[in-house]
Amino acid sequence: xxxxxxxxxxxxxxxxxxxxxxxxxxxxxxxxxxxxxxxxxxxxxxxxxxxxxxxxxxxxxxxxxxxxxxxxxxxxxxxxxxxxxxxxxxxxxxxxxxxxxxxxxxxxxxxxxxxxxxxxxxxxxxxxxxxxxxxxxxxxxxxxxxxxxxxxxxxxxxxxxxxxxxxxxxxxxxxxxxxxxxxxxxxxxxxxxxxxxxxxxxxxxxxxxxxxxxxxxxxxxxxxxxxxxxxxxxxxxxxxxxxxxxxxxxxxxxxxxxxxxxxxxxxxxxxxxxxxxxxxxxxxxxxxxxxxxxxxxxxxxxxxxxxxxxxxxxxxxxxxxxxxxxxxxxxxxxxxxxxxxxxxxxx
Amino acid sequence: xxxxxxxxxxxxxxxxxxxxxxxxxxxxxxxxxxxxxxxxxxxxxxxxxxxxxxxxxxxxxxxxxxxxxxxxxxxxxxxxxxxxxxxxxxxxxxxxxxxxxxxxxxxxxxxxxxxxxxxxxxxxxxxxxxxxxxxxxxxxxxxxxxxxxxxxxxxxxxxxxxxxxxxxxxxxxxxxxxxxxxxxxxxxxxxxxxxxxxxxxxxxxxxxxxxxxxxxxxxxxxxxxxxxxxxxxxxxxxxxxxxxxxxxxxxxxxxxxxxxxxxxxxxxxxxxxxxxxxxxxxxxxxxxxxx
Numbered sequence: 001x002x003x004x005x006x007x008x009x010x011x012x013x014x015x016x017x018x019x020x021x022x023x024x025x026x027x028x029x030x031x032x033x034x035x036x037x038x039x040x041x042x043x044x045x046x047x048x049x050x051x052x053x054x055x056x057x058x059x060x061x062x063x064x065x066x067x068x069x070x071x072x073x074x075x076x077x078x079x080x081x082x083x084x085x086x087x088x089x090x091x092x093x094x095x096x097x098x099x100x101x102x103x104x105x106x107x108x109x110x111x112x113x114x115x116x117x118x119x120x121x122x123x124x125x126x127x128x129x130x131x132x133x134x135x136x137x138x139x140x141x142x143x144x145x146x147x148x149x150x151x152x153x154x155x156x157x158x159x160x161x162x163x164x165x166x167x168x169x170x171x172x173x174x175x176x177x178x179x180x181x182x183x184x185x186x187x188x189x190x191x192x193x194x195x196x197x198x199x200x201x202x203x204x205x206x207x208x209x210x211x212x213x214x215x216x217x218x219x220x221x222x223x224x225x226x227x228x229x230x231x232x233x234x235x236x237x238x239x240x241x242x243x244x245x246x247x248x249x250x251x252x253x254x255x256x257x258x259x260x261x262x263x264x265x266x267x268x269x270x271x272x273x274x275x276x277x278x279x280x281x282x283x284x285x286x287x288x289x290x291x292x293x294x295x296x297x298x299x300x301x302x303x304x305x306x307x308x309x310x311x312x313x314x315x316x317x318x319x320x321x322x323x324x325x326x327x328x329x330x331x332x333x334x335x336x337x338x339x340x341x342x343x344x345x346x347x
Numbered sequence: 348x349x350x351x352x353x354x355x356x357x358x359x360x361x362x363x364x365x366x367x368x369x370x371x372x373x374x375x376x377x378x379x380x381x382x383x384x385x386x387x388x389x390x391x392x393x394x395x396x397x398x399x400x401x402x403x404x405x406x407x408x409x410x411x412x413x414x415x416x417x418x419x420x421x422x423x424x425x426x427x428x429x430x431x432x433x434x435x436x437x438x439x440x441x442x443x444x445x446x447x448x449x450x451x452x453x454x455x456x457x458x459x460x461x462x463x464x465x466x467x468x469x470x471x472x473x474x475x476x477x478x479x480x481x482x483x484x485x486x487x488x489x490x491x492x493x494x495x496x497x498x499x500x501x502x503x504x505x506x507x508x509x510x511x512x513x514x515x516x517x518x519x520x521x522x523x524x525x526x527x528x529x530x531x532x533x534x535x536x537x538x539x540x541x542x543x544x545x546x547x548x549x550x551x552x553x554x555x556x557x558x559x560x561x562x563x564x565x566x567x568x569x570x571x572x573x574x575x576x577x578x579x580x581x582x583x584x585x586x587x588x589x590x591x592x593x594x595x596x597x598x599x600x601x602x603x604x605x606x607x608x609x610x611x612x613x614x615x616x617x618x619x620x621x622x623x624x625x626x627x628x629x630x631x632x633x634x635x636x637x638x
Contacts, residue, residue, distance in 0.1 A: 064440075109619075122382070124619060127619055130570055138609075247451070250447055250448075254451070293456060295455070296452070297455035304448045307445050308430065
């Protein structure tokens, strides 16, 4: 393999290149006449990608459903706003607390529900989500209740950011999260999770501490949710309790399922389909574009269709497409190898 | 105002609503091993159909409820026939995600079919109330409490004493064996989904007079019914019913005597703690995972 292909094949460099492309989007887009609302939609899509990557780790590898993604995101958002705007402790403390505290709460919930039975995690996270939602509505000094909490763009390294810079911040966070997820999945933890996925009992017999890894996956999911929540706040500059309802959690599950379980780029593609397509395409369609429930039906039907017919999601479809293209245009070296094998068999 | 009997009666009223919705979830769980997250949403959908018939066609309540039964049964049939039945190879997680998808489908369909205007549903018995041990309760409240208990008891007898009930219980305990014994398990499952739909619709019609009919009016019922199932355990049909009443009573009394703001949060926290102590619910038996 030449150095060039080795560089191209390096997943971390691919993630970086992906990030650089996304960072160019605001400037290039502006010169191409992209609306600022489109940038906003894409920004939210990337934020949801971060949460969905965490949930993909949980759902794809340990088969656990969390219905609390939105609740933990909301907690991250309100914490970030409280630390930045009310306590004036600055951006770094805000983002740190928004990441750490939801993770700790997630750990407690995980210890309770995972010790019992896996199906209870969905209900337990629903429970926590309801508690958080009611708290957001009523804890006035912390969230300003239903009136909504207003915030402002953060100051990072003494630079007052604006919408474009926060978009770049989101991209940086997403690339870090992608790399982290890749490393986890391809490390010792990934192997343990793979073993658990095919048979929990067998994994346990091989000495894998099942509870520990489930707990780890769940706390990573809440960590990503907290991070995404704080980014959401910095990007939108406000937060309302109604945002963090169960339907946002359902949408995030839809992103993971539609994108394809256990796939990093698939998750981002899923976020694009579930979040950006209704915003950018469906709303502009004639006649049906004005219907209020359309995005819900779109996500719901996609979930059902994907589980029934394409369990691998977009990632599976992409794999099939790539295989088809390869078959049409076989590469030279592969063709040679195949010929050689044939000759050997003939001999 | 009395601080014990009055809230107790009111909790029994909401408890009946939760119990009916929870019964639907348990019936589906026992027959098709699917955690039916969409119970509340499907109830909302057929409940909205009832409100639509009432408000736009002007039919009396009982005829509207009959229409609601038809809608609920059709939805149940459709979901089982078109989706759940074809999922034999999907994992249990996949089935759970399907019902989560159903929530969104019904939530999106309701405003498209029945319009976005909020609608009202009258009480089954419009007026009149009685004094009971120093507390007031409307005839409608008594009717709701009795209806909830009657349906729960009736269902219990059907399940325990009739041939149909035997078929349901056999399917619930071991589906392949039941099929080998000649029980039409597919029909049982089909009717279980329809029954769940009707129970959800009744819960919706009972809770509707206290609020306006919008796509989100069943959210509290949906969540409470799921908690009732977990608290009561999925192994029996009566466990979730008891748990539903307990949740309703606990919620009201915590709000009244402890904190009106933090009552619900305390109750949800208590449910989590309870699960830690008794993982299989009030009357549950333990799961045994076989290799």
